[in-house]
Amino acid sequence: xxxxxxxxxxxxxxxxxxxxxxxxxxxxxxxxxxxxxxxxxxxxxxxxxxxxxxxxxxxxxxxxxxxxxxxxxxxxxxxxxxxxxxxxxxxxxxxxxxxxxxxxxxxxxxxxxxxxxxxxxxxxxxxxxxxxxxxxxxxxxxxxxxxxxxxxxxxxxxxxxxxxxxxxxxxxxxxxxxxxxxxxxxxxxxxxxxxxxxxxxxxxxxxxxxxxxxxxxxxxxxxxxxxxxxxxxxxxxxxxxxxxxxxxxxxxxxxxxxxxxxxxxxxxxxxxxxxxxxxxxxxxxxxxxxxxxxxxxxxxxxxxxxxxxxxxxxxxxxxxxxxxxxxxxxxxxxxxxxxxxxxxxxxxxxxxxxxxxxxxxxxxxxxxxxxxxxxxxxxxxxxxxxxxxxxxxxxxxxxxxxxxxxxxxxxxxx
Numbered sequence: 080x081x082x083x084x085x086x087x088x089x090x091x092x093x094x095x096x097x098x099x100x101x102x103x104x105x106x107x108x109x110x111x112x113x114x115x116x117x118x119x120x121x122x123x124x125x126x127x128x129x130x131x132x133x134x135x136x137x138x139x140x141x142x143x144x145x146x147x148x149x150x151x152x153x154x155x156x157x158x159x160x161x162x163x164x165x166x167x168x169x170x171x172x173x174x175x176x177x178x179x180x181x182x183x184x185x186x187x188x189x190x191x192x193x194x195x196x197x198x199x200x201x202x203x204x205x206x207x208x209x210x211x212x213x214x215x216x217x218x219x220x221x222x223x224x225x226x227x228x229x230x231x232x233x234x235x236x237x238x239x240x241x242x243x244x245x246x247x248x249x250x251x252x253x254x255x256x257x258x259x260x261x262x263x264x265x266x267x268x269x270x271x272x273x274x275x276x277x278x279x280x281x282x283x284x285x286x287x288x289x290x291x292x293x294x295x296x297x298x299x300x301x302x303x304x305x306x307x308x309x310x311x312x313x314x315x316x317x318x319x320x321x322x323x324x325x326x327x328x329x330x331x332x333x334x335x336x337x338x339x340x341x342x343x344x345x346x347x348x349x350x351x352x353x354x355x356x357x358x359x360x361x362x363x364x365x366x367x368x369x370x371x372x373x374x375x376x377x378x379x380x381x382x383x384x385x386x387x388x389x390x391x392x393x394x395x396x397x398x399x400x401x402x403x404x405x406x407x408x409x410x411x412x413x414x415x416x417x418x419x420x421x422x423x424x425x426x427x428x429x430x431x432x433x434x435x436x437x438x439x440x441x442x443x444x445x446x447x448x449x450x451x452x453x454x455x456x457x458x459x460x461x462x463x464x465x466x467x468x469x470x471x472x473x474x475x476x477x478x479x480x481x482x483x484x485x486x487x488x489x490x491x492x493x
Contacts, residue, residue, distance in 0.1 A: 164188055166205070173207040174393065176214035193221065197228035203250065209394060211251035216259025223262065230266045235274040239330075240285070241292060241337040243271050248343055255363070264289055280322035287320045292334060293343070300342040303361055303469050310335045360384040362466040364459065369451040376453065383463075386472045388425075401435035403450060405471045410464055413451070421460040425450040425467070 111119065164186050172179025180196060183189035189199055200211050215226045233250070235243040247267050253260055268286040272279060279285045295313055298304050308316075314331045362383040367376040368390060379390040379400065386406070389399040403425065413422040425431070426449045434444050454460035 161188065169205040172214075173205075173210050176210045177217075179210075180214070193224035193228045196221075196225045197232060200225070200229055201232045201250065208250075208252040209254075212254045212263075213259075213394075215251060216254045216256065216263055218258070218262065226263065226266050230270045233270060235271050237275070239333065239337070240271065240288060241334050243267075243274075244289060244292060245343065279326075280324070284321045284326075288317060288326070288334075291317055291320075292338060295335065296338050296343045299339055301361065303466065361470055362463065364463075365455070366390075366463070367453040369453075371445070371447060381452075381463075383466055383470055386470050388467065388470075401445070403431060403445075405467060408471055410467055410471070412460075412464070421454045421457050423452055423454075423460060423464050425452070 165183070165188055168179055168183040168186070168188055170179075171182050180189065183199070184191045189195055200206065200214065203211065214222060215229060216222075229250075230247075233243075233247055235246070238246070244267075253263065265282075265286055268282045268289060271289075272282045272285050279288075291313070295308065298306075298308050310332055313335045314328055317331060318325050320326065360382050362381075364381060365378060366381045368379050369376055379392065380394045382389045382391070382399075386404065388403040388405060390401050390403075391399050405425075407427065408431065409426050411424055411426065413424055431445060431447050431450070452463075454463055
């Protein structure tokens with residue numbers, strides 16, 4: 080069957096010119112008068128004009144149909160191109176938040192307004208939580224406007240302070256700089272008091288108590304903190320913060336119990352995130368790591384948490400370049416003639432159960448019996464060594480097994 084336009088033309092041709100089967104005209108009868116012959120000629124001319132009109136209509140229908148089909152494919156191509164650019168913008172944001180936002184604005188994927196940028200960060204699709212926190216904490220005028228617009232998107236009405244903090248800290252990861260944290264927590268306190276008027280005498284009270292809760296979370300759930308605060312100490316620490324008065328004891332007890340029962344944590348950035356980055360790592364910072372195959376020093380961002388040492392190429396990376404489980408390892412200081420190289424080794428009698436990500440994205444097992452690491456200062460070296468020592472886990476049967484393997488190996492050599 081033909082197209083609709085072809086069927087229409089065929090039907091019209093059949094109706095108007097049923098006898099026209101070829102280009103050869105029907106013979107004119109000899110007994111027609113001149114007037115009748117003229118009338119017949121006029122009829123034939125009108126038929127021909129109609130056929131020509133039908134052909135033009137058919138051509139126009141075909142042209143419009145083609146334009147519609149091309150329009151559909153053009154829109155599809157535009158959407159595909161837009162999606163690619165948005166994905167590129169998210170990737171750039173995760174590497175460098177300001178450059179990512181600039182790229183999205185320059186390509187008309189994001190409006191250059193604080194509200195539009197805040198909505199983009201609040202949705203957080205494909206965005207790294209650390210990168211969001213870094214951007215929100217900047218002190219540029221636009222960043223501060225975005226921060227307040229971002230906080231306005233949170234609804235804290237009828238939530239207690241811990242519940243509100245959980246919601247707020249779920250949407251990004253607090254940066255490490257004190258000034259950034261100060262700006263972000265001040266914006267949070269203002270928004271909480273706006274949603275819950277009358278709970279606190281001032282935003283300063285909310286601000287101070289919010290920090291007290293975050294510190295309580297660290298004290299209760301960081302394994303390196305041995306002296307765990309009691310609820311009585313928490314209440315005592317927060318006396319007089321409500322514009323000189325005390326907060327209700329029941330309120331403080333409820334906040335304490337909420338944190339004790341469930342620590343703060345940041346969600347994984349996506350399903351492939353290997354780090355399980357928690358809100359309060361034991362330690363994090365820049366260190367130098369000596370390469371395995373190529374003996375060069377490389378600067379890496381290290382995070383110590385959950386008895387594992389993770390290292391990243393950038394602080395905004397969603398996945399670590401390597402993971403070093405601190406199981407049955409020992410740590411020792413390395414003497415080096417160059418005083419600027421403040422080095423220590425992570426050592427195992429056997430292969431360390433580590434893994435790393437190759438340049439092509441493959442995750443492979445490491446083949447190290449030791450890792451050599453350098454800290455920027457003597458103080459940081461000592462702090463890292465102490466933190467790692469506290470995080471090293473011991474299998475009670477490991478030493479027995481290691482001694483047995485060493486004995487067997489020694490007997491084979493003899």
